[in-house]
Amino acid sequence: GQQVMQIPQYQHVQEGEDFTTYCNSSTTLSNIQWYKQRPGGHPVFLIQLVKSGEVKKQKRLTFQFGEAKKNSSLHITATQTTDVGTYFCALYSGGGADGLTFGKGTHLIIQP
């Protein structure tokens, strides 16, 4: 099945700095989803991107889907301590089959 590679694995930032995590695939993706998992918590759905070149914003979070639909990014502007956690991209194969295929996640660590 399709795989997604996520980088970086860890990212340390000072509070107030920006943060970006990237998700890449060697094949064209039908969609990409992003989830956030707080320390000790469970994954929580953030957004799904479907269209080539799509850009969506949620407050300080900006999600992009590449023109070729082979990559995606999540950018957080001016990080806050509440942004701490692990951010996963995930591929939904469609029709519910096979569930979600997750990237390995980027751990965001914020230093006050």
Next chain:
Amino acid sequence: DADVTQTPRNRITKTGKRIMLECSQTKGHDRMYWYRQDPGLGLRLIYYSFDVKDINKGEISDGYSVSRQAQAKFSLSLESAIPNQTALYFCATSDLSGDTQYFGPGTRLTVL
């Protein structure tokens, strides 16, 4: 998500023991999933079910079995637990579109 509950939340067991993890949901969703999370590996799909009569293997089903007792209940069993099954287990649900998934709080299983 409070609509998806998992029991137990923590479990320590010994090699060779049979273990059952339970998941219940009040979201009225037909589709349910079991994932396993290991440090550095993200989440991987174990089994999924589209309805009571439908069970499907995921990426890493070996050593596990499931039972869909009702629309709202989906249990995961380890017939003979082994130490490399020590992990965090998540149940998830989705509606008929299958894309957005709602995760339970997780069960931390330790096999000694």
